Amino acid sequence: MMITEKYILTFYGLDMKFYSEEYIAQLWEDSANKEYLSSGIYVTGFIDVNRLVCGKVRGCSLGEVAYVISVTRNPIETWDKDAFKESFINVAKDIKVKLENPLMTLSIQELDTHFFTDIE
Structure with a gap:
């Protein structure tokens, strides 16, 4: 069992x-x-x-598609969660610029997860 973080980035x-x-x-x-x-x-x-369902009745015209990118920090590979978060944000910002600044949300969730490499 490992406590780590899940990062969810959504482009609308x-x-x-x-x-x-x-x-x-x-x-x-x-x-x-x-x-x-x-x-x-x-x-x-x-x-x-x-x-994406955002409600045309309320004037939303974002289109119908949302790209959701999920990332989970593997504490075995990167133990420093602050460094990983900074790297994640750097990647997200770089893509946002390349996509010409679409609407974007970012959420970070604490996660209890298990990483399996070998099962005997």
Whole structure:
């Protein structure tokens, strides 16, 4: 059992014609590689494409797609949670700029998790 953090980054209102899941993944990899070269911390992410329901009745016109990138710090690889958080934020900011500053939310949750390498 390990207490760690889960970071959830969501980009809203991106047009899938221009910003595909593969494109977002490539941006993430490029930014994570850049961060790794400067800090030694690699920020691995899982990308999900979700539907956004924001309420046209109330004037919301963000589009229907939200990209959700989830990251869990593995304390075995990076024990310093403040350093990892800084690396995560650096990657998120880099991608936000490359996407021309779409709406974005970031949440951090404390997590009790288990990492398995070998099961005997």
